[in-house]
Amino acid sequence: MLYSYESIISVKNLATIQPHVAVCLAAFNGMDWLPTQLDSILAQSGVSVTILVSVDRSNDGTEAWIDSRARNEARLVVLPHGEQFGGAARNFFRLMRDVNFSDFDYVSFADQDDLWPSDKLQRAHEILQKTGADGYSSNVTAFWSDGRRMRIEKSQPQQQWDFLFEAAGPGCTYVLRRQLACALQSLLNQRWAAVQQVGLHDWFSYAFARANGFRWVIDDYAGMLYRQHESNQVGVNKGWRAGLHRASKVLNGWGLIQSALIADLVGVGEDVFVQRWTKSGKRKGMFWLALQAKKCRRRHRDQVLFALSCLALGVLGRRPS
Known part of the structure; x- marks a missing residue:
């Protein structure tokens, strides 16, 4: 209704x-x-x-x-x-x-x-x-x-x-x-x-x-x-606990899995850019995406962290599925 x-x-x-x-x-x-x-x-x-x-x-x-x-x-x-x-x-x-x-x-x-x-x-x-x-x-x-x-x-x-x-x-x-x-x-x-x-x-x-x-x-x-308070589902990501939480999500691939899901839902899942990191070999796709960091985040610090995260996932042999 x-x-x-x-x-x-x-x-x-x-x-x-x-x-x-x-x-x-x-x-x-x-x-x-x-x-x-x-x-x-x-x-x-x-x-x-x-x-x-x-x-x-x-x-x-x-x-x-x-x-x-x-x-x-x-x-x-x-x-x-x-x-x-x-x-x-x-x-x-x-x-x-x-x-x-x-x-x-x-x-x-x-x-x-x-x-x-x-x-x-x-x-x-x-x-x-x-x-x-x-x-x-x-x-x-x-x-x-x-x-x-x-x-x-x-x-x-x-x-x-x-x-x-x-x-x-x-x-x-x-x-x-x-x-x-x-x-x-x-x-x-x-x-x-x-x-x-x-x-x-x-x-x-x-x-x-x-x-x-x-x-x-x-x-x-x-x-x-x-x-900001303890009940925030998503806050400013400040402090060591927030850092550990973000690191765990990076290393288990949650963020890129969400990215791939969202790409599909909003209509760009078949774009060449998306296919390169969702369909390529696990390491190859992640290493390639690391090189695209400047296109993927707005803040310079986040671009660096994004590249490092992709490299880590590549080393671990993980990619969105």
Whole structure:
């Protein structure tokens, strides 16, 4: 079933000079952060927002709280509860599949635990209008409960194939024009079972856009406060534990397996570039991909690490399958 703004909320005049944004929020055990995050989204200036919430089955009262809040807030739409997704990606995919975007100008993603400056969506709209791009993301400022803050840079120049190997920044910064969101929704409906194997919805969304001729802009402005805590499914990858976690995923080939899956889903699986590292001999394909590192990641340091990772997989005789 498609949940649309018009069918759920009685509003006679949708015509407005302000762009209308569907904010897709995936929640799970979010009572520590949801109240302040929702307030920051509802306080957005220069745009009209509708927040559409999907709650992964929780045990901290999230469902009851969000239902209560929605009874008193017409801009909050809650999708039916009860499903267990087991991760943010599947929860976001549910939102992208089930919401009718036809009444919106833009679609954005929101995590449950961040804080949005009041001009976050307005700036995204202005940048998209100025550049003519279809998708937007930005840098962020990570913050911790002890008061630390750190700017996270994701706006390095886009490369020919970076979309197959990394996202365009945190998904909670993404804003998509309706045409892009609807095209992505169509693919989700066509390949729903296969998409459930994708681990990161933001990476997949960026890859779909780039692979299918949609233009993407990464803003060098840090437009959001990106909360870091022990429950983060994906954070800023800082510290030795995060380093070990990344190393284990590199050495077991998880990242490149995801890359190959995403390449197939977004329509470039048969491209010569992809075939060279997915179909060649295990060592040959990985050694060749190492030489393509500058085309595969945006940041220079990540290009070096990517090349070293491919070499390691080549030595171990592993490649995506």
